[in-house]
Amino acid sequence: MLMKFVDDSKENVPKRSESLAVGIKGSDLHQAQVEVPAEEPPPLPENDQLKAIGKRATRWDGNLKVSGAGKYTADIRLPGMLYAQIVDASVPHAKIISIDTTEAEKMPGVKAVHVIEHVLGNAQLRDAKQELPSKYPIVRYAGQPVAAVAAVSPQLARAAALKVKVKYDVLSFVVDRDDARKHDAPLVYPGPADQAGTAGGGGGPENVPQAGNVRGPAEHKAGYIDEGFADAAEVVEARYTTQVQTHSALETHGVVADWKPDVLTVYASTQGTSTVRDELAYLFSLPKNKVRVITEYMGGGFGAKFGAGNFGVVATHLSKKADVPVWLMLDRQQEHLSVGNRPDSDQSLKIGAKKDGTLTAIQLVSYGTAGCGTGAGCAGPAINMYKCPNVHTQEYDVFINGGPAAAFRAPGHPQGCFALEQSIDELAEKLGIDPLDFRDKNDEFEPRRVERRIGRAKFGWDQRHKAGADPGPVKRGMGVAQAVWYRIVNMDSGAEVRVHQDGSVELMSGVQDIGGGIKTVLAQVVAEEFGLSPKDIGIRIGDTQYPAGPPSGGSCTTASITPAARNAAYRAKLAFLKSVAPALNVSSDDLVLQDGHVLSKSDSSKSWTFKRAAAKMRTSEVAARAERVPDYKNVGRRLNYGGVHFIEISVDTEMGHIHVERALAVQDCGRPMNPLHLESQINGGVLQGISYALYENRILDKQKGLMVNPNLDFYKVIGAQETPKIEIHVIENYLGLSSTDAGGIGEPSTMATAAAIANAFYNATGVRMRRTPMTPAAVLETLGKVRSVTA
DSSP: OOOBOOOOTTOOOOEEEEEEEEEETTTTOEEEEEEEETTSOOOOOOGGGOSSTTSOOOOTTHHHHHHTOSOBGGGOOOTTOEEEEEEEOSSSSEEEEEEEOHHHHHSTTEEEEEEEEEETTEEEEEOTTSOOOSSOOEEOSTTOEEEEEEESSHHHHHHHHHTOEEEEEEOOOOOOHHHHTSTTSOOSSOOTTGGGOBTTOOOOOSSOOEETTEEEEEEEEESOHHHHHHTOSEEEEEEEEEOOEEOOOSSOSEEEEEEOSSOEEEEEOOSOHHHHHHHHHHHTTOOGGGEEEEOSBOOOOSSOOOSOHHHHHHHHHHHHHHTSOEEEEOOHHHHHHHSOEEOOEEEEEEEEEOTTSOEEEEEEEEEEOBTTBOOOOOOHHHHHSSOOSOEEEEEEEEOOSSOOOOOOSSTTHHHHHHHHHHHHHHHHHHHTOOHHHHHHHHOOOHHHHHHHHHHHHHHTGGGOOOTTOOOSSEEEEEEEEEOOEEOOBOSOOEEEEEEETTSOEEEEESOOOOSSOHHHHHHHHHHHHHTOOGGGEEEEESBTTSSOOOOSOTTOHHHHHHHHHHHHHHHHHHHHHHHHHHHHTSOGGGEEEETTEEEESSOTTOEEEHHHHHTTOSSSEEEEEEEOOOOOOOTTOOOEEOOEEEEEEEEETTTTEEEEEEEEEEEEOBBOSOHHHHHHHHHHHHHHHHHHHHTOOOOBOTTTOOBSOOSTTTSOOOOGGGOOEEEEEEEOEEOOOSSSOBOOOTTTTTTTHHHHHHHHHHHHHSSOOOBSSOOHHHHHHHTTSSOOOOO
């Protein structure tokens, strides 16, 4: 997945000066002169002056979803389709000596078998009857894909998979981060020669210096850390640990692959149609125009659903072999084991400040495991949240024999916030400063300053009691924490808008809707330009035959695609007006579109319905296409997003139970395009944050190397009974950066929740909870009511 931070410094395009609204409505909103590309549409006014954008439009495809008419990948049924089942490694670390598929191939109804190899770091698949290479493929975690079968029914495919015999030379393994750091721990990557053979894509490093199972550090230095602590009047130092969180999207990973001589068509549950196309085109040596990827409906993705994946490559090979479509959806156990996870963390954090509350130093050393992959860093908040002259962070990856990590909603930031925001509160208390005032002192980001002020009033922060002051066994407390995320724009974002002679209007783009509601937002954008209702706009997205759309990750979708959509709609509108003007006996620049009509600016008696005017077009349709242009100059503002979460909890100190009673999320995301959809995303972010803080936890058996809870019975996620009252306030923060000025909300809405719960726990009990998940056992141990136990 390619994410591009915008930089238009090298763009040499004609510009014009425009007066744009910049700042926060109700705070510092003002007009600023901004240079914009000459072909851009006129700037949009504030939301309260618009008809479609900024309104609480219901989901464009809501009826299709609830009626079952919307087809998800798992619903796809094609003529002659087979069903595939992946064969997973049953051991955590081994050389594969042989794979015998003979019995599976002999079963009636089995049409194709495939064996997965990973040679010299590049995914390759060879026929099952070929001998394995002299350097045996290596399994590095239990659940790693090694083979697959395709049969005429799912039941038969599962039965055939059980007939595949894999012979292992079992190797020693380690599945605990702390154990893996020991000098005598079994090595996940013993040496350069062994690194060459990871079956199924374990994500191992190539030519990366490491000591044992520890890789790193990735280091950030600013200022002089020793001098910073010498200048501090107070210093706090603590250790924080967080757990591995697995992906639990409602729809598991999967594809339906249909290999044909002229084109490979793949229906995929993906966050990036183009990423699936590009990988399959590369691996199968196909031109990109011979690969079509479709994602009409998608049941959720939080960072792990990019690219073809082993399952997509396997399904494609099986389809090619059998000459029919192949359906392959992972089951829930495979979802827990092999598609990625949020890494854990072990953070040693030290921060210091002067007597007046000015931060002088932040030092973080973190160790985390991304299984047999990398990417366990968590220093983003420590580096980017607060103004501090001296910052030093060191991030280490620790390899274990576990499934490799993948991006997970705000990668590294919930872990980093959990530590940083507790230490900020602790330091504020030592200095005798209110936590919100302390943040005001050190946080220069204006949206968060406004969010803290709003939250303080709405949540009743000033009524918060002292830590541990609540009498009785059930204690209540309030906590706060805040977030930092980054404006990411993917420039490979385009859209086409068509107006037909029957008055219908449609937009096309390869962007996919992963559940956030981008279909509706795109309909609102086009409707605003044409003076129509969003329900009047046809939306055709999630298909690589349409103009390129951005991957949906990093909170970049809305910021990336809506400017392209508006620009295409604006150009199509101009073409439409030019086409109908002669038949209406007016000039095109005298026409305006409003409330479903075409009106004359100079003669109020001249009015036509949009449909009637469209019938007068000279051609059957007019169309326009546009791609994302770079953000306008930054007008002196930081390209970040914030968010502040306030939490109130109750703690049963006898049972160890934490209950989140209410939450307030105050967020910013540029121009709010659809408050209803934003609230839905923020609700989900808060709930996912609570689930991470209190419940979710991948548990690997140290003796067997197996995950003991690879299901949704024993891998606990938040449910209806644990859902608190959630209040949401979204500020209008106009950035003056694009033709829609939109931003994203997925990441900022989840990263501060766990830290706010931990700070509320301290306010309730007077004791710091420095680890997640905050299970009853962990709570009782932290309160000193039981001896050390495993959470």
